[in-house]
Each structure stands twice: as C-alpha cells, then as structure tokens.
Amino acid sequence: MSLLVVGSVALDSVETPFGARENVLGGSATYFSASASLLTKVSVVGVVGDDFPIEQLEFLKERGVALDGLEKVTGKTFRWKGKYGYDLNVAQTLDTQLNVFEHFQPKLDARARAAERIFLGNIDPELQLRVLDQVVRPKLICADTMNYWITSKRETLLKLLPRVDVLMVNDGEARQLAGESNVMRAAAAILRLGARAVVVKRGEYGALLVSRDESFYAPAYPLSEVIDPTGAGDTFAGGFLGLLDRLEDGSVRSLRQAVVMGCTIASFTVEAFSLDRLRTLSLADVRQRYSSFKSLVQFDELPDHVA
Amino acid sequence: MSLLVVGSVALDSVETPFGARENVLGGSATYFSASASLLTKVSVVGVVGDDFPIEQLEFLKERGVALDGLEKVTGKTFRWKGKYGYDLNVAQTLDTQLNVFEHFQPKLDARARAAERIFLGNIDPELQLRVLDQVVRPKLICADTMNYWITSKRETLLKLLPRVDVLMVNDGEARQLAGESNVMRAAAAILRLGARAVVVKRGEYGALLVSRDESFYAPAYPLSEVIDPTGAGDTFAGGFLGLLDRLEDGSVRSLRQAVVMGCTIASFTVEAFSLDRLRTLSLADVRQRYSSFKSLVQFDELPDHVA
Numbered sequence: 001m002s003l004l005v006v007g008s009v010a011l012d013s014v015e016t017p018f019g020a021r022e023n024v025l026g027g028s029a030t031y032f033s034a035s036a037s038l039l040t041k042v043s044v045v046g047v048v049g050d051d052f053p054i055e056q057l058e059f060l061k062e063r064g065v066a067l068d069g070l071e072k073v074t075g076k077t078f079r080w081k082g083k084y085g086y087d088l089n090v091a092q093t094l095d096t097q098l099n100v101f102e103h104f105q106p107k108l109d110a111r112a113r114a115a116e117r118i119f120l121g122n123i124d125p126e127l128q129l130r131v132l133d134q135v136v137r138p139k140l141i142c143a144d145t146m147n148y149w150i151t152s153k154r155e156t157l158l159k160l161l162p163r164v165d166v167l168m169v170n171d172g173e174a175r176q177l178a179g180e181s182n183v184m185r186a187a188a189a190i191l192r193l194g195a196r197a198v199v200v201k202r203g204e205y206g207a208l209l210v211s212r213d214e215s216f217y218a219p220a221y222p223l224s225e226v227i228d229p230t231g232a233g234d235t236f237a238g239g240f241l242g243l244l245d246r247l248e249d250g251s252v253r254s255l256r257q258a259v260v261m262g263c264t265i266a267s268f269t270v271e272a273f274s275l276d277r278l279r280t281l282s283l284a285d286v287r288q289r290y291s292s293f294k295s296l297v298q299f300d301e302l303p304d305h306v307a
Numbered sequence: 308m309s310l311l312v313v314g315s316v317a318l319d320s321v322e323t324p325f326g327a328r329e330n331v332l333g334g335s336a337t338y339f340s341a342s343a344s345l346l347t348k349v350s351v352v353g354v355v356g357d358d359f360p361i362e363q364l365e366f367l368k369e370r371g372v373a374l375d376g377l378e379k380v381t382g383k384t385f386r387w388k389g390k391y392g393y394d395l396n397v398a399q400t401l402d403t404q405l406n407v408f409e410h411f412q413p414k415l416d417a418r419a420r421a422a423e424r425i426f427l428g429n430i431d432p433e434l435q436l437r438v439l440d441q442v443v444r445p446k447l448i449c450a451d452t453m454n455y456w457i458t459s460k461r462e463t464l465l466k467l468l469p470r471v472d473v474l475m476v477n478d479g480e481a482r483q484l485a486g487e488s489n490v491m492r493a494a495a496a497i498l499r500l501g502a503r504a505v506v507v508k509r510g511e512y513g514a515l516l517v518s519r520d521e522s523f524y525a526p527a528y529p530l531s532e533v534i535d536p537t538g539a540g541d542t543f544a545g546g547f548l549g550l551l552d553r554l555e556d557g558s559v560r561s562l563r564q565a566v567v568m569g570c571t572i573a574s575f576t577v578e579a580f581s582l583d584r585l586r587t588l589s590l591a592d593v594r595q596r597y598s599s600f601k602s603l604v605q606f607d608e609l610p611d612h613v614a
Contacts (some may be wrong), residue, residue, distance in 0.1 A: 202512065216603065217513075218524035287613070
C-alpha cells in the first residue's frame with residue numbers, strides 16, 4: 001500500500017451563486033490527498049511559494065499524508081480564479097497564475113519512487129512522463145489531462161497513454177483526444193491509443209468506466225445542496241486510487257468499487273467551499289454514503305411472464 | 308391492463324450530423340405507442356390531417372394499438388422541423404406548424420375512458436385536464452410538459468399536478484417549474500405541488516426518479532452509435548408506462564423496473580431515424596438489453612476491513 005500524487009497545491013478564488021472565497025486552499029494534489037488519505041497512505045510531490053500558509057495542510061499530515069515531496073521555493077504559489085453560474089457543471093476560469101508552478105520539476109525521493117500506485121494530476125504531459133521515468137515498479141498509473149495539453153502537447157500525450165492504466169477525463173476531453181463525437185467510440189479509441197481503461201467524469205451526472213471488457217456507470221449522488229464543485233474531479237481520483245491502493249487490487253470488481261468510492265467522496269467535497277467538508281470527513285461517513293449508492297441504482301430483473 | 312396515450316401524431320423533418328429525413332413519422336403519441344405496445348394494449352387519442360400517410364401506422368395496428376381515437380380531419384398534419392449538432396442532447400427547433408393540432412379537442416370513447424393508466428403527452432395543460440375529466444377510474448396518470456406551458460399556462464399546470472402520479476420532465480423544465488436551481492430541490496418542490504413522483508429525463512445521462520420515499524437513478528445505455536435522438540423521451544414514457552400496465556402495479560419496485568425499461572427502449576429509438584428501429588424491435592431484444600443494464604451498474608459493497 002503506497003500511493004503517490006504529483007500535482008498542484010494552489011490558492012483558489014472561487015465565486016458560486018452561493019458565495020465566494022478568496023485565496024483558499026485548492027489544487028489537484030491537495031484535493032486528491034485529502035480524499036485518498038481517508039483510505040491509504042499518500043505521498044505528495046508538488047511545489048508551493050513562500051507565500052503559502054503551510055499550516056493549512058496540518059490536517060493532511062494528521063491523516064498520515066507525507067508532504068516531504070512538497071517543495072517550498074521563493075515566489076508566489078499557483079493561483080486559480082474561477083466562477084460558476086447556476087449550472088454548476090461548468091467552471092469559467094477568470095485567471096490562472098502559474099507562478100512557482102511554471103518551473104516545477106517533479107523530483108521523487110526514494111519513498112515516492114517506490115510508490116505502487118500513482119496519480120499524475122493535470123500537469124504538462126512532459127512532466128507526467130518525467131515522473132514515470134523516476135518510479136521503480138508501479139502497479140497502477142492513472143493520469144488526468146485537459147484540453148490545453150490535448151491541443152498543445154498532443155504528441156507527448158500519445159507517448160504517455162501506453163504507459164497509463166487509467167486515463168481520467170471529462171466528456172469533452174475524451175472526444176477531443178479521440179477526435180470522435182460519440183463518447184463510447186472516443187473511449188474505445190483511447191484504449192487503442194494504449195490506456196487500459198478510461199474513466200469519463202461527468203460532474204453531476206456521475207462517471208463512466210470503460211475498459212476493453214466492459215462498461216460501468218455510477219451516477220453522482222443526488223444532493224439537495226451543492227455549494228462549490230471545485231475539486232470534485234481530483235477528489236474523485238483520490239477516492240478511486242485510494243480504494244484501489246487500500247484493496248491492493250486492480251481487478252474489474254475493485255475498479256467498479258473504486259468508481260463508486262470516487263463518486264462518494266466527491267459528493268461530500270461539493271457540499272462546501274474549498275476543502276472545508278473534506279477536513280472533517282470520516283471514513284464512517286464515507287462508508288454510509290457508499291452504501292446508499294446501492295439503493296440508488298438497485299432494480300430487479302423482469303419477471304419471466306413479461307416476454 | 309389498458310393504457311391510453313393522448314398526444315401528437317406528427318410529420319417530422321430532422322437533420323443530425325449523420326443524415327437528414329423529410330416528413331417522416333413522428334409525434335409523442337406515435338413514439339409512445341410504438342414503445343408501449345411491446346408490453347401492453349395501447350389506445351391512442353390524437354388528430355391527423357388529410358395529408359397523413361395512414362398506412363405508416365400499420366405496424367402499430369399489428370402490435371394491437373387501438374387507433375380508433377385518432378381523428379382524421381381536413382387540413383395539414385402537425386409538423387416539426389429540428390436539427391441536432393454533435394451534442395445530440397440538445398435539439399434546435401427550426402419550425403413548428405401546429406396545423407390540425409391547433410384546434411385539437413381530445414374526445415375519449417368508452418374504451419379510452421376506462422383506461423387504467425394514462426399518459427398525457429406534451430400538450431396544452433388545459434387539454435390534459437380535459438382528458439382527466441373524461442376518464443373514469445384511472446390507476447396511474449403520468450404527464451409530460453415543457454417550458455412553453457410552464458411559462459404561458461402555469462396556473463393550469465398547478466391545477467393539473469395534484470391529479471398526476473408521475474410528472475415526466477427534463478432538468479431544465481423541473482428547475483423552471485419549481486423555481487429552484489438544484490434538481491433534487493426542484494423535484495421535492497414538485498412533490499409538494501402535488502405530483503406523487505417525478506421522473507427527470509436526462510437524455511444521454513439517463514433518468515432520475517424521485518418520490519417522497521426514495522430516489523433511483525438509471526443511466527442511459529452507453530451506445531457507440533446515436534443517429535437521431537428525436538422521440539427518445541416519449542419512447543421512454545412508453546416503456547415506463549407500458550411496463551407498469553403490464554405488471555399492473557405502481558409499487559416502488561415496479562417504478563424502478565419501469566424507469567430501466569424506459570431507458571432500454573429509448574436506447575433503441577436513437578439508433579435510427581424516426582421510428583425505424585422501433586418498427587422492427589422485439590420484446591426479446593428489449594429483455595436482453597434490459598438485463599445488460601444490470602451489469603452496467605452492478606458493484607459490490609466495501610469489505611469490512613475498509614473502515
């Protein structure tokens with residue numbers, strides 16, 4: 001059991017119809033490790049500036065997250081500013097300041113290099129490849145990416161895909177990467193490009209897992225209050241890989257459970273701004289909601305007389 | 308076992324990225340009865356003009372659909388013209404000609420009045436109420452509506468809702484009717500307005516059933532080829548009510564099965580233009596795909612040691 005995440009640790013400014021927050025904790029590695037640490041041991045590789053309020057990561061340390069790989073360098077921390085309307089599925093980016101993240105070079109120490117499962121957050125695919133060149137014998141590699149890299153670093157992404165077990169993208173990214181408007185065809189094309197499985201994240205509509213052998217769909221948990229969807233995707237990834245690492249298994253059965261775990265923890269994240277809900281979340285809360293997913297999708301076969 | 312649908316029988320002109328068809332068979336009552344007749348006896352109440360190619364409904368008669376309630380009057384048949392881009396979830400209406408449908412007054416004969424289950428297609432809520440005034444002792448009433456009626460006939464709709472068991476709408480319609488941006492809150496508000504349950508149709512993302520006691524989510528069947536989404540919603544309604552009528556039951560268990568049946572038959576409709584796929588569809592095909600929904604959403608509980 002050992003899980004590594006390489007990604008951003010950021011300060012976010014977010015506005016939704018339900019309020020606004022300035023310079024609050026954010027970033028893919030942060031959401032990921034807050035989520036995965038409910039299930040397993042996580043190491044973070046990332047970078048922050050000397051303006052970063054490091055005490056805000058104390059709760060991660062208390063959950064056993066190893067932050068030795070989080071470099072602190074001179075300069076400002078990565079900042080993202082975004083806004084959501086009533087359609088909380090769509091973020092509008094108002095400003096992105098890479099700052100110290102611009103010259104980030106992931107350096108893995110001995111512990112990180114030995115990680116069994118790895119999440120490559122949404123960073124330059126060149127850097128994602130450089131991480132893979134440093135790890136020793138990973139059992140499962142999962143990568144996120146985005147439209148910007150699909151356009152600007154396509155060739156590099158195509159080199160990455162055969163080294164990836166699970167590619168995690170949204171509908172639009174899957175379509176763009178594959179050049180296919182139909183999501184199932186897009187997923188099939190991505191498998192042909194080398195990934196062993198694709199997870200298509202669909203925000204409030206759930207997530208779809210497609211592998212060579214089968215498809216699995218988990219809905220999002222129906223919530224009466226969604227405050228801030230920021231970080232839902234990275235929280236999903238944390239729950240997904242956190243469970244696979246905890247189970248030490250990559251079977252079809254475990255992948256399905258992992259998708260539901262991802263949806264479960266993501267459903268808590270969006271109930272509050274930033275990582276506020278994740279800070280206090282317990283595995284008991286998570287187990288309870290995981291179970292209620294069962295009844296959400298449970299139905300009976302048709303009786304024989306309907307024929 | 309007896310099911311009545313009141314709605315449009317139309318001639319559609321449709322363009323999708325995969326082709327175009329002019330003046331082909333369409334309309335809510337047509338799609339509904341083609342779908343429901345795989346499961347039960349259906350009566351249609353509607354109207355067509357003297358330009359309507361009535362022989363195109365021959366396949367419905369062969370499936371036992373009673374068309375006595377389909378009036379033929381002087382004038383042109385209702386026509387709809389629409390277009391879809393690669394996002395097949397969104398139809399762009401190019402033209403609507405109500406024609407003979409403008410002065411449609413649903414008149415129910417003895418058989419139709421005695422129907423046990425009723426689908427009120429998306430027509431003026433005044434007419435929907437007038438249908439309910441004619442039926443004798445229905446066991447289940449399901450109604451569709453749309454943004455146009457929610458805006459222009461709100462008061463009438465509010466009179467209809469307490470008489471409805473299941474309201475069938477899409478996300479946007481649910482939000483608009485309830486004045487709530489969150490879909491779960493919108494559904495709860497619609498229940499307070501009198502409906503016993505709400506089915507939120509989500510196109511390629513499936514369907515959500517919300518009643519006072521519980522929620523159920525069925526994904527859409529993941530298809531590699533979607534040609535024309537026209538009629539998917541009415542086909543869904545046909546499968547939903549067709550199964551409830553066949554099972555002669557409105558229990559929570561049956562409602563869940565009915566949602567999956569709706570998704571199942573709708574997944575065939577969109578594989579071809581107009582009613583082309585529905586014409587040749589058999590209950591055996593339907594049963595097979597219904598079963599594969601099981602494996603699509605099946606997952607195991609967490610092992611006890613994950614705690």
